[in-house]
Amino acid sequence: MKSNVTTMANRPLSRPWTAAVLSAACAGGGQLLNRQYAKGALFLSFYAIGVAFILPRLYEAIRGLITLGDEPTRIVNGALVKGDHSIFMMIDGLIALFVAAGLVWLHVLNAVDAYRQAACKSAASGGRAPGVRLAAREGRTALLLLLPAFVLVLFVSVIPMLFNILTAFTDYSSPNHIPDRSLVNWIGWGTFVRLFTEPAWYSTFTGILLWNVVWAALSTLTVFFGGLLVALMINHPKVRFKKLWRTTFILPWAFPAFIAILVFRLLFNGALGPINGLLEQIGLPAVPWLADPTMAKVTILLVHFWISMPFLMALQSGILTTIPKDLYEAAEVDGAGGRAKFSRITMPHVLLATSPILIMQFASNFNNFNLIYMLTDGGPANPAYFFAGSTDILLSWIYKMTLEQNQFNMASAVSIVMFVLIASISVLNYSRTQSFKEKD
Template sequence: MHMKKSSRQHQTKATIFSAVFIGLGQLYNKQYLKGLIYIILAQLFFWNYYPIAYKGIVGFITLGDVPTKVINGKVVQGDHSIFLLINGLITLVVILLYLGLYFMNINDARKNGALRDEGKCAPKFTDSIQTMKFRKLPYLLLLPAAFFVLFVTVIPLLFNVLIAFTNYSAPGHIPDRALVDWIGFSVFYDLFAQESWRSTFFGISVWNLIWATVSTSTVFLSGLLLAMMVNHPKIRLKKFWRTIFILPWAVPQFISILVFRVLLNGSFGPINDLVMKLGFSPVPWLSDPTMAKVSILIVNLWFSTPFLMALMSGILTTMPRDIYEAAEVDGASKLQNFFKITLPLVLLATAPIFIMQFAFNFNNFNLIYLLTDGKPNNPDFYYAGSTDILISWIFKMTLNQSQFNMASAVSVIMFIFIAIFSLWNYRRMKSNQEEDLV
């Protein structure tokens, strides 16, 4: 027992020294240069950043104490709660990075202490550099990208989530003329407890799910059927037809949507003009709630089908012909071949694309905003129209109504739903399961 304890004395002491003071464990392990570098970096960071960190944490907790005021005709600048929230969030991230350095220093001292317990010498500074160069080079190369993702993606996402737990909204809590406060889950409670918010949220959510499901399914099936038609042995000039059908996807979507908005206009649109010349009454393509939703689905077919057709064409050309020959020998019909062979094999190959397409359509802001702008208006909805989906509703709540906390709460719920749906389906995919078995 005594031997076991004494055999780990260097490891234990080095770990404790590094835990008490950054770099001290390295000095104990006779890694003097590395220890000095750790000490200098830690002390410079701590004493220079400590006042900033203290103010950042206090501002993050309080979100300010004094609002901007006008005294004797002069503007006296006060605290800006949102700036304090952002600064506090960045401070917390920097503190976590500092803690990462702290635990890295402890782990380094522990490992080198264990080497000393085994009768070996702790590696010199040049040896550590060589080890880092060859063994940890991939991690070093990923560091710039990791920092970029951290400050460009992760911090904005965290900021968006935190806004949902504040009262940051018009008219009474817009900085810097007023302060913002933490209110916990009150925004989520209001979203489901208040009738106006609840009916709007569930009404838009139902249409959003219908839109994402129907648009994804129709585009998938139309792309598959179009690819089967073009690849049929009796069809000639296959390259010509593929080029014609891919053209809608080549035109910028922004321009195409605006063109369709003019074509489907109820007052001066060319389509309604042609309908009236044929002796029929004009169709309310974008002014009737039901027809507006149908129009959105039709226009989405125009944009998305070419991409799926190109994808399906590549998959169909790689399918083994012997399966179809065996099915033909067994007397299977064309319809049975489609549902029993073609469709399952295509779904197996395109399941990840299908899930990504659903997630994209669930958040397809451009089509909704540019084609209908969420209209026609719905008097039962709060800040939303009949064709608005959740993402366009969030846009209106933020830019038009300044309901930032409610918009943030809805975006958090959207993120949770899409994440759960995508992860659940990815885990259930046969292609993913087969890949894990390889």
């Protein structure tokens, strides 16, 4: 009899898989089996609240994401009857999907916790295994510390990005599909088909895209080589008062960009601008700086050069001072001239240090909404374009389609294509640059 009692006392409290299955079937079941009564009761109460109150609401929200509503707002017998708002239902559905994923994750953790506790007690013959429990506690602490940041990123970045993507697959546009007076419907790839097959949309998109790429490339290259040229001149041994020259050239960078853009808009005004007034006083014809499509693009490049060149100049000036002078002395001994020293020594060092910045500047210029919108407002007008002017880039075109024309689905489709283009170019350049390659 005594032997049987001893055997019963030494028998493990529960088998790990039994506890895991019980917790998977009903949250807290495995914990109760492991004699963790407080934890089991807590999980069981959360499970009951979830089944009774949360799951029905999640079901309705996810159903709304699928249907985007059944009845629009309408007038019945002279009374306004509130209907479904498709966009709100889409947002609620997205949030519900993440909440449902979080609940599933917690349920899995509940089952895993029951399994680990049972395995821990089995291994210790009913006692505790401090190392395993400490590791689990540290893991939970790390998750709790990361949870606020994760929730913030989720609501600020992830959900808006997914909402933008989903909008491209709907007919959310004016005048026939604006909630809540009308419903929004899923149309699949229809928006992208219209963008690439309808002549008006396709010609506008390709024209703006071509100018956008040319603008991003020229603005990046002119600023880079202009800054390098000024840096080389300032760092030349025969140039005196180097600090004065650096300070003078850095002043445009310290000046607020949006104020500078507004000032240049006044300076380049075709009718009242002082630049054209000065040209007329000396007998030269006025220049349509912002009225002619070609001159407007040249003006944008000039203004951007004035604003952005000082930063590259300061950066490259610092890089030039770090190049060992022994390299230039050795090149002179070998008979290398100025062109050879520039192409073999100066440019490789400068490119190695500035390649990541060039890639970031290209992406930034590709989306340089402020300069385009504040200087030209996308003008001059182009009758061949849909809701866009001659100097509009993709981002300013998206802005006009969204806030001025209510073409939300088409704007979302263009933004997706723009993201794919920028991401592809950036990844390609990052993979080819030497700046991120590890060296022994």
